[in-house]
Amino acid sequence: MATILNHLCRRHIFITSARTTATRIQGPSAIAGSNEGGYKTWRNLALFVAFPSICLCALNCVLGHEERDEPEEFVKYDYRCIRTKRFPWKDGNHSLFHNPVVNALPDGYEEAN
Template sequence: MAAIGRLSQKLLKSAALTQSRQLSAAAAHGEQAAKTWKILTFVVALPGVAVCMLNMYLRSQHHHEQPEFVPYSHLRIRSKRFPWGDGTKSLFHNPHVNALPDGYEHHD
């Protein structure tokens, strides 16, 4: 009976040692993954955001003229009024870009 007790203690110690090795390997992997993501953040993500900001700034500096209004019969069809405002403008209406059925709202 004592031999079985010693054998079970050895097995428990061996299992505990194996589990602690696995935990330390997982912790080392976690540290390496954190370093990798930190490097990717500074090398890829932040420069990517900066390039996108520069692109939008440069696009905002370049102004386009409003295209000539052509009253095509298949565009801007209003079969019933919108339930907000005066009923002719869509929910996300932009007067500089979106024309009404009879033309743009104002000319610069």
């Protein structure tokens, strides 16, 4: 059993040292075949995957954006608008970036002006 383990350890050391030497001679393993350095792969990914994905996401945001005229009906649940202490600004009930159309107070939405 010990001879088998000894043989496997020596073989592993020999193979890893051979790979390291071959990498130093041939260059890094990221080279894509004919010494291109892999830049063509990344260029193609950027041109054909990344930029179209960004454009599609932007188009989705623009077309999917709907202006809400009326907020949904407020239902006072126990877990909504829990205030254990007052906010340290304004009247203590509005959040820092309060939007009266979207953000409800504990009693419901504010009246639209």
